[in-house]
Amino acid sequence: MVRGLYIATMGMLLDEAKLNNLANNLANVDTTGYKNDRLAFRTYLEKEIYRFEPHPERHDIDVQRIGKLEMASILDEVRVDMSRGKIEETGSPYDLAIDGEGFFAVADGENVYFTRNGNFYRDSLGRLVTSEGYRILDIRGEPVQLDVDDYIAPDGTVRGPNGEIRSTIAIYRFDNPSKLEKLGYTMFTSTEESGPPALEENARLMVGFLERSNVDPLKEMVNMITAQRHYEISQRVITTTDTLLDQAVNQIGRLR
Incomplete structure (x- = not known):
């Protein structure tokens, strides 16, 4: 019965983690560039189960493997679903969606992050920035600058009124983007498993x-x-098991 309490308790802890993760995903259903989080679990304290059948005639025992008993599961990792979200037209000349795979590079001081959120603005200094003030980087690693009359072309180039190219917005890809480390809601940083960014x-x-x-x-x-x-259901299992344990402890002395 104590084993049942342990298994039910571990199940409740996992369900609590699932509920918190699902609630966070639902809270960001309208967040531009947000990527779904998925929880991955692994079994814990596995035991092999065998059946033993004696054979009196042979004076030995046949051992047959039945399977595994999984005492519990634990959270292994949080995986990011990098599938593309719905593309929606806004009409803003500074709103950008990547057609395919890849990430924008944004900088906050010396730190560089990556994002699919292309909700950008032109600040008072003429820089292309995010709503948090992160600067969008070009292929040279410099902040993208735009004059009032400049525009962004589908190939990522920033062009002047006469079509002259001023810079090119950088798009980076990763060998394993699902292994990027999420920072906040829409920012990512590279890891050893994701591989380095490639232009x-x-x-x-x-x-x-x-x-x-x-x-x-x-x-x-x-x-x-x-x-x-x-x-x-796990709650009810714990309640029932607790009742049975209470009866066993308090009534065992009354048995004749």
């Missing part, structure tokens, strides 16, 4: 468009209901 030479941009969150609210709600029900 995408043939990047295409959709000017006047934004990539919305890739969260499917209906799917997340279904997953939340499932996790909530599983949590409630």
Whole structure:
């Protein structure tokens, strides 16, 4: 019975982690460039189960493997779903969506981060920046500058009124983008598993468009209901087991 308490308790802890993750995804369903978080679990304290059948005639025992008993599961890692979100037209000349894979490079001082959120603005100094003030970088690693009459072309170049190229917005790709480390809601940084950033030479941009969150609210709600029900079942298991343990402890002395 104590084993049942342990398994049910571990199940409740996992369901709590699932519910918190699903709630965070749902809270960011309207966050531009947000990428869905997915929890990955692994089994813990596995035990092999065998069946022993004696054979009196042979004076030995047949041992047959039945399978595994998984005492519990634990959270292994949080994986980011890098599938593209819905593309929505805004009409703003500074809103950019990447047509395909890749990330914008943005800088805050000496730190460089990567994002799919192309909701940009032109600040008072003529720099292309995010809503948080991060500067968008060009292929030389310099902040992108725009005059009032400049425009951004689909090939990522910043052009003057007569079409002259002033700079090119940098788009970077990774060998394993799902292994990027998420910072906040839409920013990422490279890791050893993601590989280093590589400049995408043939990047295409959709000017006047934004990539919305890739969260499917209906799917997340279904997953939340499932996790909530599983949590409630584990609660009932703990309550029932506690009652049985109480009866065993308090009534065992009365048995004749």
